[in-house]
Amino acid sequence: MGIIMRILIISLIFAVFSFTASAQKFSTYTVEDQQDLKTVAQKFDVSVTDILNFNPDISRYKKLEGETLVIPLSDAEDNISRFESYEVEPKETLYSISKTYQVEVETIIRYNPFLKTRELNSADVLEIPILKRPTDISNQSVKNSTFSNLKHLVQPKETKYGIAKDYGLTVEELEALNPDADVIHPGDYLIIERKKEETPELPESKEYKYVKVDSESDLDALQKSFKVTDDLISKLNPAYQYTGVGNGIVLKLPADAKGKDKRLDLSSNFSDPSQKKIGLFLPFNLEKFKASEKTMEEELIDNRISRIAIDLYEGALAAVDSAQKLGINVDLRTFDTGMSAEGMQKVIDDNNLMQLQAAIGPVIQPNVRKLSQHLSKDSIPVILPITEASMSGTQIFNSLPSRALKEEMITTYIHQNITDDVNLSLLSDAGNNHFKQVIDRTFPGTKHVRMSESYLQMKEVGSVLQKGKTNWFILDTDKIGIAESTVSFLESYRKKGYDIKLMMPSKSALRDDISNTYLSNLKLLYTDSNYDVSEYKLKGGDDILKSKYFLRGFDVTMDVILRLAYVGDFYDAVKLDGFTEYYQNKFQYQYDVFEKIYRNTAVYLIEYQDDLKLNVIELLPQE
Template sequence: MKKFLSIICIVFFMGLNAQNYKTHKVKAGETIESISKLYLVTPFDIYALNPDAKENLKLNTVLIIPDSKVKNEPVQEEYRELIGYRSHKVRRKETLYSLSKKYNVTESEIKKANRSLYSENLKKGDRIRIPKYRTVISKRTLDNTIKKYTVRPKEGKWRIAYKFGITVEDLEGLNPNMKEVIQPGDELNVPNIEDTEEKAIDSTYNYYEVLPKEGFYRLKIKLGLTQEQLETLNPELKEDGLKEGMVLKIPSDVDVVTNLTDIDTTSLTLGLSNFKTKKLAVMLPFQLNKIDTDSIQETKDLIKNRRLLSVVLDFHAGVLMALDSAKQLGISTNLKVLDTRYQLAETRKILEDNDFSDYDAVIGPMNVDALDRVAISLGSDRVPVIAALTKPKEVYSNVFQTIPKDELLQKSMIDFIKADSLISNIVVISDLANKPTSDMLKREFPGAKQIFSKKDKKTDKDGFFLYPTDLENVFMPGKTVVFLETDSNSFASSVISMLNGLLVDETEIVLVTLDKNNAFEGKNIDNYHLSNLKFHYPSVNKNFEEAKPNSFVNSYRNTYGVSPSKYACRGFDITIDILLRLASAEDLYKASSNAIATEYIENKFRYNKSLFGGYTNESAYIVKYEDLKIVKVN
């Protein structure tokens, strides 16, 4: 009987070979998806010949694999080969940047040829080696079989990844020199599948990459789409299931940012696992070149009178205290502090003189242009750049924007008002420049009454005032919410005073704004009036509670003799958050899914990766004036 079965098996496999089939024995960790990529076939092709594999894929199972329909033709590639060195004597004003342009090599390549330049600056008279390369053109056959694809108009990384059934990470792996933003006409390496197997791209849809730990429940909260709706748009989900890195087709009107909802705060200290020493750099404009260290009194006066220096020193103090707190948890840090002098040229010099390729994160700089330069420079090494005290012009893929977007702050305030069932009346007061904001609020609250500032009859320009009669018969018994949207301090002061005079026993007026700017501050604004009106606004941070015990606040007071400013708290909060995230995962990217929400002294963080860029903090507070104090609204 056994002999008979052996003969049958031999005949069967001979038949397979005749029909261009092969076999594969399943190894540990392999999946149908990984095996299909290995042989350049689809999972459906394997399931068709091995139906039992769909339900039960076991170790050492022998699968029947059909021959691939795609061709593995040699691909022509260019690479640079080191052929020697030339000697160069450094002249006055020459930098690594200028030498790299002169000799058509990178700054990194010069440093590799002159190891001392990693720790020492380039000096006049130095004799260094400049590497010489030649371009070699070769043809080789790649294991993953690629072909060239020309980017079409309106195509981004997500659309192309979706089209070829791979993740964005796979696409970036195939194209290590791909630009941050790809342009029509760019040539990319893509899987060499048949044209008929490419997924159709519909310009009326958006595309979303599934993040780590995201299941259908989290996507329902984030995108507002049920599992059934996602499977209808993406039929492969029924066969393959939901996996990290998949690119899904979603309706064009789905707003990923605004569909985020609150989740429980994550305690990162409970999951620390990566205790490798963390390498951090902090780039801040200390402007030490302007300080006379021989004069103690002059230095004290400079710190007292220069607001920027005071902010920088407070932030830096918070950073140092975060390092001390992390050390008590077993997290060691190698910190490098650099003075950018608030100059782009100095930042460029810092980048030339230092190798940040193995750093876990770089905090700063404060200057927006300098931050963009650092982000671009460190992007190829995927070094996270933390925008701590400013909003970058562009959130590149390695940028973490810690300050929430204005749109999110506004939506937080609007959603907060919509959730209050006790409100009986809504009034929107604005100056003429803020009419678009007033109109937007009218769309959000159709029953709201709009009131605008009056024009000056002589100049026909905004006079920034209201007549008392403008507010007559506006406020009924019950709770009325008044949105005040203005950039004028005099207008804000006048309206706040008028509203305070309208408070009576039966009438409750709650003042709110979408943008708490300088118009609501200064000697013309009465904080008693703001407290009477329970002034609410969205905020990046809250004030720490004096009555509650806090080890950071106590330690700061003991060290410096004063309570920490909001900048000291921010320096502490951002740094401790970075260190805890780094200690709880392989890197900052892995530890920054939107399923992780953290909160510290005055700030909270929940990052959301944008479709075409980096990470933006999606956490904000609603705060209010209460008994002359600013408190967080629960």
């Protein structure tokens, strides 16, 4: 991305830092004498956090007299269908009530202003705004819950008869549970009490996967493939026994049910059309730009981290734009974490992050620790776009595949394809003994390159090669000098008539300027988290958009948005059977019970072809 473009983006971030993808109205206001942020917020009926988000250069403690603020205007009234009076019961909180009625805590406070001056008490009577619901919202998650008592949100055109049938009740039983609901309206909640039935026991495993079924033939194929009975499907999916497959249903299955990995298309049939609230936490280092005596162009040239953050940010915005074209409403809130734990703490202190459904970022480890610990209170998932967490966290998702997974893929490829004609050899850094031990244990007789000096010599590489054999040479190093020397030496031996195939768990040590012709001649096989899956058609094929980090930002953000829209809950969405794939990356998360963290297990195994093209190699399924 060009320097001029980055300067424009930095300027935009300065102007409006918290980006909201949904349309919103704004006003400006010049603060009068004796007014503070709380007073201004009350005047416009918005939260202090909202004002801070759109005015990044002010703080809660700065004197504001004479300052001109950007004020986001609330348009909540346009989304309200009606109000309902609710008497608070003992031990209830604003949070629990907000969850029951699916409205924000701040929305409840807005329409019950006495809560701005005191705490909630039992026996308080609240006016709860009942929000308008899109016509296609689904009660799938409610129907598939295993609770005997629950609430059903009435949809447009629904009838008592249809609702009762969905839950295996008669109309009379439904009316007995809801004596005040003589006539039902969209947005009403009906109490549902399921009958207790004798059903088969649930599997011991508490982990599940989700599979979408569109027809009876799909269901038959699913039962044969996953070896599950109709009784078990009914037990795990109570709605199924009443509604059947219908026009498509997402079925819950035991996680250990076996089925082939497959590509998931989450770009349609959304079960949750509500606005998605996502936080983007990146080290823009805006304060450094403000304080620097250098020009913005000079600062950008020197600050690689800021350039990466801007590319990720641009990719995330492109994903939001693409999601909106699919009909998904996204509220993307962007935060500058800086490069210190103090910067992350300031973001936490100055913003209400508990409204987020997912967080993308941060980048540096101290910030990952701080944000994940803060969001763990509400189990808000934290998806790391370009780094791996060095700590455990049951809500942390490493979107980059682990080194161990990449090594396992190389080992599996060798195991599935090696023959007696193959001469296997390995050059490995001393610091990675684990991979070396795995290769030695799995393939006894593997030859090792032994370096006598601190640098690699051509004769040391030649000592493990054998003419008349197919030489598979495994290179496992993070050192650029060793990687480049190895490629050069192997190419020289190839020209002398040796049949050589180079394999690398990661080619991060190979610089971009190394000869692709050499790599093609050596039929390089390597693993990578990204691969050019499809052409870039986001903005007419602009080269600016081919940045590795732009595409990473797009793919990670798009995956989070679509998973939230498809199922409604990110944790449920990662249990879907298969992987998602976008412009350059694919994702299939699994929970590591030992490390207590989610890892992306979708990685590309890529091979150079004779014509300099790349080909993705598919491994055989593991038994």
